[in-house]
Structure formats: C-alpha cells, structure tokens
Amino acid sequence: MESAAPVIVAIDGPSGTGKSSTSKAVAAQLGLRYLDTGAQYRAITWWMVTNGIDTDDPQAIAAAAGKPEIVSGTDPADPAITVDGVDVSGPIRTQEVTARVSAVSAVPEVRARITELQRSIAAAAEHGIVVEGRDIGTTVLPDADLKIFLTASAEARAARRSGELKGADVNATREALIKRDAADSSRKTSPLAKADDAVEVDTTDLTLAQVVECVVTLVEEKRAGK
Ligand SMILES: Nc1ncnc2c1ncn2[C@@H]1O[C@H](COP(=O)(O)OP(=O)(O)O)[C@@H](O)[C@H]1O
Numbered sequence: 552m553e554s555a556a557p558v559i560v561a562i563d564g565p566s567g568t569g570k571s572s573t574s575k576a577v578a579a580q581l582g583l584r585y586l587d588t589g590a591q592y593r594a595i596t597w598w599m600v601t602n603g604i605d606t607d608d609p610q611a612i613a614a615a616a617g618k619p620e621i622v623s624g625t626d627p628a629d630p631a632i633t634v635d636g637v638d639v640s641g642p643i644r645t646q647e648v649t650a651r652v653s654a655v656s657a658v659p660e661v662r663a664r665i666t667e668l669q670r671s672i673a674a675a676a677e678h679g680i681v682v683e684g685r686d687i688g689t690t691v692l693p694d695a696d697l698k699i700f701l702t703a704s705a706e707a708r709a710a711r712r713s714g715e716l717k718g719a720d721v722n723a724t725r726e727a728l729i730k731r732d733a734a735d736s737s738r739k740t741s742p743l744a745k746a747d748d749a750v751e752v753d754t755t756d757l758t759l760a761q762v763v764e765c766v767v768t769l770v771e772e773k774r775a776g777k
C-alpha cells in the first residue's frame with residue numbers, strides 16, 4: 552500500500568473561481584478531508600443576522616463572536632455545517648447572508664475564532680485535507696504542502712454564479728461579486744491574497760475537470776517529492 556503522509560492543500564481565490572467544486576473533487580479523488588471556510592464565515596454571519604446583531608457594528612459583532620458553536624463536517628461528498636446543532640447548509644447561501652458576510656468576516660475577533668477552529672480541523676485530518684478560502688495559504692495554514700490561488704475573469708465568475716442562482720441578472724451578480732472581492736481584499740486582518748509561494752491557476756478558459764486534473768497532478772508531484 553502507498554504510504555501517504557498527510558498532505559495539506561490550501562486553495563484560495565475570489566468568489567466563483569471554482570474553489571469549492573475543485574476542492575471537493577480533489578479531496579474525493581485523493582481520499583482527503585475537505586473544509587469550506589467560507590461556509591464557516593457564512594454560518595457565523597447567519598447566526599448574527601438571526602440573533603438581531605447589527606452587522607454594521609463591528610463592536611457588537613466582536614462581542615458576540617464567541618457565542619455560536621459552529622461544527623463543520625469534512626466529508627467532501629457531504630460537507631455539512633451546523634450552528635448550535637442546527638443544519639444551516641441552506642440558510643447560509645441566502646442573498647442576505649452573502650451581502651453581510653464580508654462585514655462580519657472583517658472583524659478580527661471573528662477571524663481569530665474561526666481561524667483557530669480551522670487549524671484544529673486541519674490538524675485532526677489523518678490523511679490530509681483540502682482547505683479552501685481567502686487566507687488559507689497566507690494566514691491559516693502558511694506551512695501547507697501545496698498552495699493554489701485560483702483566478703478567473705469577472706465575466707466568467709458572474710456567468711457561473713448567475714447560472715446557479717436561477718433568474719439572477721448577470722450584470723447585478725457581477726457588480727455584487729466585484730464589491731465583495733474589493734471588501735475581502737482591502738480589509739486589515741488577513742485579506743484575500745495570493746501567498747508568495749502559491750501556484751496561480753487562471754480557470755477562465757478551463758473546464759472544472761481540467762482544473763481538478765491540474766491540482767491533483769500538483770498534489771501527486773508534491774507527494775512524490777516528499
Ligand atoms: N472551470 C470551470 N468552468 C466552468 N464552471 C465552473 C468551473 N469551476 C467551477 N464552475 C462552476 O462555477 C460555479 C462556482 O464554482 P464554486 O466552486 O462554487 O466557486 P467558488 O467556491 O470559488 O466560489 C459552480 O456552479 C461551479 O460548478
């Protein structure tokens with residue numbers, strides 16, 4: 552049997568570049584765990600909204616940041632997420648949560664709490680894990696074995712996203728994506744950024760299968776070189 556040491560893969564990039572689909576497929580193919588860190592920031596945002604916390608008030612967010620208990624499943628075939636025992640996989644994808652998640656995730660107390668959770672999940676993954684987000688290669692797991700930074704044109708990303716949200720206007724989706732990327736990239740605490748040692752993959756003209764193959768090959772090369 553192949554003696555595979557645990558491998559940690561960090562996949563970062565803006566919205567709609569293919570992080571979730573790629574990470575899930577790579578993890579499933581290589582028998583690794585999978586963590587969607589965006590879902591964790593969405594879950595804490597959902598909790599703030601549901602509990603009437605003013606998401607325009609960083610102090611109120613900071614004061615409440617330690618309250619919800621967020622549990623992330625790491626099965627790439629069924630990445631469940633619960634808040635205080637409630638399955639929030641559906642509710643965290645609403646437009647309301649999407650519109651507020653950048654403000655909530657910019658608060659340092661929120662990031663500190665979620666980052667700690669992410670590191671403990673990664674450390675517990677026996678065979679390794681694919682972790683996707685915005686600051687995984689730069690901040691959460693700077694010693695990851697492989698770092699990938701996915702990009703794609705705003706047009707391609709908006710077309711992909713509006714294909715998911717039935718009836719959504721492509722131009723409005725594009726503007727909302729650009730606004731969220733700008734907020735995520737300009738915040739003070741661990742902004743969306745490419746790590747110096749990350750491999751950049753532009754997915755604009757690639758199929759999902761091609762992106763997956765590219766990342767699987769990079770992981771296998773890393774493993775072989777270990
Ligand atoms: N290379 C690709 N070509 C075409 N569509 C893609 C590609 N990668 C992902 N998609 C589709 O784009 C949408 C957004 O992908 P997703 O993986 O959720 O991106 P992210 O996690 O970066 O926001 C999904 O519907 C997905 O199936």
Ligand SMILES: Nc1ccn([C@H]2C[C@H](O)[C@@H](COP(=O)(O)OP(=O)(O)O)O2)c(=O)n1
Binds near residue numbers: 565588592652735
């Ligand atoms: N590691 C991460 C992951 C996500 N976030 C924040 C910033 C993002 O706009 C939101 C939502 O992330 P998510 O990956 O679910 O967003 P998309 O599915 O790509 O639209 O969470 C973050 O600050 N740090």
